[in-house]
Amino acid sequence: xxxxxxxxxxxxxxxxxxxxxxxxxxxxxxxxxxxxxxxxxxxxxxxxxxxxxxxxxxxxxxxxxxxxxxxxxxxxxxxxxxxxxxxxxxxxxxxxxxxxxxxxxxxxxxxxxxxxxxxxxxxxxxxxxxxxxxxxxxxxxxxxxxxxxxxxxxxxxxxxxxxxxxxxxxxxxxxxxxxxxxxxxxxxxxxxxxxxxxxxxxxx
Numbered sequence: 001x002x003x004x005x006x007x008x009x010x011x012x013x014x015x016x017x018x019x020x021x022x023x024x025x026x027x028x029x030x031x032x033x034x035x036x037x038x039x040x041x042x043x044x045x046x047x048x049x050x051x052x053x054x055x056x057x058x059x060x061x062x063x064x065x066x067x068x069x070x071x072x073x074x075x076x077x078x079x080x081x082x083x084x085x086x087x088x089x090x091x092x093x094x095x096x097x098x099x100x101x102x103x104x105x106x107x108x109x110x111x112x113x114x115x116x117x118x119x120x121x122x123x124x125x126x127x128x129x130x131x132x133x134x135x136x137x138x139x140x141x142x143x144x145x146x147x148x149x150x151x152x153x154x155x156x157x158x159x160x161x162x163x164x165x166x167x168x169x170x171x172x173x174x175x176x177x178x179x180x181x182x183x184x185x186x187x188x189x190x191x192x193x194x195x196x197x198x199x200x201x202x203x204x
Contacts, residue, residue: 009057035188
């Protein structure tokens, strides 16, 4: 069984304790990170992916193949949707699977339109499609619904939940969104204003 293990994780920037003694286990399915902006959700995701080094504690994130959507879409604006997917996926690009997912996410009719001409919501959905199509064991999603209306948010959620049937999905949001399946919820919040410490509260 795949298990992402985080044990007594701490991360500081100067005097600011961004992550303080965080421990949890994530398995195949959805684990949600909740908390207001600036609380440390993005930092935690970056530590899981090995993009940041914790000051103490352990995480076995290096055992997994990750794909991610961060708050910056990081698309190639001079290419169209297909070009972006082909560039990142390389030999793993499957035209039929890509087209099916683009249609599901409301991007099936964009044709050769360059990404620079997409709306913010369209770019967000393409970034999500890229992450979902890439071979991976685990998926890190940082505010993936930014800029999406209700219909597109529902479509994105369906695609994410399908991925969660076989992958570990770490879903970071600042708002509580309905998810029609059981999931682990980890809430980051300020325990002591004077210490700026961060704690976890586990909900089911």
